[in-house]
Amino acid sequence: MLPYAGAHFLEACSLCSKPLGHNTDIYMYRGNNPFCSQECRQEQIEIDEAKERRWKVAKKSNNKTNVRTGTVAVA
Template identity: 65%
Template sequence: MAASVACAFFFDAEPAGETGKHALDACALCTKPLARDSDIFMYRGDTPFCSQECRCEQMQLDAFYARQAAKAAARRQRQFSSGTEAGSGKPESREVPVAS
């Protein structure tokens, strides 16, 4: 009984008919093949890079994207805040001309 329950929770994460890419086969940035006898530079736990330069570039890209996302969120927040009446929480109504 216990064996059948254990088997019920087993699954194959790789889709049928597709060969999975091994996690440490290539640099995540430049896709250069990673040799088994060379250093691998890891970032965020499971992302391999062929060099410190590739890893640093990815870190800079991630920081840039994070800043862009923060700016966009702040912009949306300002737009939301300026689009509501003070205290009521309801958006202001405005007339918008429509071309016919």
């Protein structure tokens, strides 16, 4: 989920869109993604890891289906 429209990237949590306070801790992930809590940050990490695992499985599956076996006869 993206922060609410028009927000500066350090004004809202990248996951839940909760406004970030000026004198509160901000938890960063992947360079420029701010989070309001360690829990939101961890949830995003788990979402990204799950996407990566699904992508790797899909890629491996696609590689298997593209393998051609059999005999080719040329006349």
